[in-house]
Amino acid sequence: MTTLPNSEYASDLEDQGLVEKVTIGQNKVYYIPTKEGEFLADGKSLSPDEGGELGKESPEHHLGVRFSARRHEQLGYKITLYGDINEGENKTDVFAKPTKKSPSDRNKLIEVEISPEKKQHVLDDYEALKEAYGDAVWVVESHEEAVTLLEKLSERVDDLPSGHNLRSIEKLNEKLGKPGIKKIHTLNSLRNQIE
Structure with missing residues (x-):
């Protein structure tokens, strides 16, 4: 060790x-x-006064936000933590705005969901992300949490894979690409991508 x-x-x-x-x-x-x-x-806090979008977010949530921000910053995006979407009606945990250096010309709207079993919260976030301009990227703690997220979202999104038979996040992402859920990352998959 x-x-x-x-x-x-x-x-x-x-x-x-x-x-x-x-x-x-x-x-x-x-x-x-x-x-x-x-x-x-x-002498200052790096976190918003509320501690996150809804306040008092968990350490795992903060880690997901920081991993996501760092990864997208490395890809050339301009990062805003807890940025406004839908003309200020909603927020996303990480808002990644494209630049000339980024691989895409679309915004990345990153939602860190450490409690995907909370169905109504997941569905509300999905609706906000679906309406916003950009690609919705979800971050969950583990592959099992990705499966739970997909189960909750399948009530609103047709033809989502279950994730049960896809043990790789990369393989799972090949089956996604819909408005409101373009990609899913786990904390580990993000950590592994950070240079």
Whole structure:
């Protein structure tokens, strides 16, 4: 196992409430600064006052937002966290606006959904993404959560794959491409794409 510089301080920082520990697949451990930790480090918070689109988002949600923003920034998009869509009526977790460097000329509307079992929330987000100009990209914690998301969305979207027989996110994405759900990523698939 690799020991990172200063990693012996992580548990102390966690005990002091300055970071939160997040473990995702393949036993990858991340420490996300709390709002207090951000203020202490920089004198300002990197998160919106509400903590996210709906406030008090989980560390996994913050990780998904940061992974998504970083990946799309690397692809040449201009990033806005918790950006407005549909003339300000809705927000998306990451709004990626194309530039001359980006591989597409379409906006990427990224929704991090850590609780896809909450059907009404998923359906409301889907309707907002479907109406907005751009490609809707969903981020979930794991492949199992992608299957759950597809089950909930299948009530509104015809011909969605179930995901049960497609163990690869890449194979699953080949079957998507509809308004409101162009692609799905997991935290791991995004992490693996970050250079």
